[in-house]
Amino acid sequence: MQVSVRDNNVDQALRVLKKKLQREGVFREMKLKQHFEKPSEKNARQKAEAIRRSRKLARKKLEREGML
Numbered sequence: 001m002q003v004s005v006r007d008n009n010v011d012q013a014l015r016v017l018k019k020k021l022q023r024e025g026v027f028r029e030m031k032l033k034q035h036f037e038k039p040s041e042k043n044a045r046q047k048a049e050a051i052r053r054s055r056k057l058a059r060k061k062l063e064r065e066g067m068l
Contacts, residue, residue, distance in 0.1 A: 001020055005013040037045075042054060 003013050003017045
């Protein structure tokens with residue numbers, strides 16, 4: 001990953017870098033790896049995330065179709 005600094009504006013470059021890292025999911029991954037997560041907890045978390053994603057997708061689809 002690369003961020004260019006323009007006109008010695010380091011603050012803006014840092015903001016861009018943080019945004020890119022967030023989009024890639026680096027911060028989230030770091031947070032998850034801070035502590036050991038039991039396999040059963042990991043499965044439950046992944047299942048809950050999948051349900052959340054599918055509900056969000058369905059909600060967006062209904063909004064696009066004009067149902068809500």
